[in-house]
Amino acid sequence: MMYWDDGGMNGWGIGMMTVSMLLFWALVVLGVIALVRYLGRTAPHGPAVSPPPAAPPPARPTPEQLLAERLARGEIDPDEYRARLATLHGGVGDPPASG
Incomplete structure (x- = not known):
């Protein structure tokens, strides 16, 4: 018996491999973004105190x-x-007292 494609992938296999690779890298990038945002939100020196x-x-x-203070100071x-x-x-x- 002879195999025409010699055990290789057809169009669906290549398409699924491409989609799965894109999903994998999208999850990696989203994970890194979530980690950076989480670490950036927590203060390195403890919680912020107002x-x-x-x-x-x-x-x-x-x-x-x-006037009373000036009198007290002389x-x-x-x-x-x-x-x-x-x-x-x-x-x-009062006019100044004479005498």
Whole structure:
């Protein structure tokens, strides 16, 4: 008995081999992409921790508080303190005491 194709592959065999090879390489490429994405997602130094919320800025002192601080530091005398405080509250201020 004589074989015409000598035991070789026909068109279907070559086609199936080509499709299976393409599927194999597609799975390899997709596996590498999935691995890179997985490793890129995990932080190398542990999980990311969000910083604590910032403290609100300190409240600004009122003008009266600033005047009191200047008086306490000795920058102004009590008469000047009273005159400036009266000016802040809408008064004209006491004239300097003579005598």
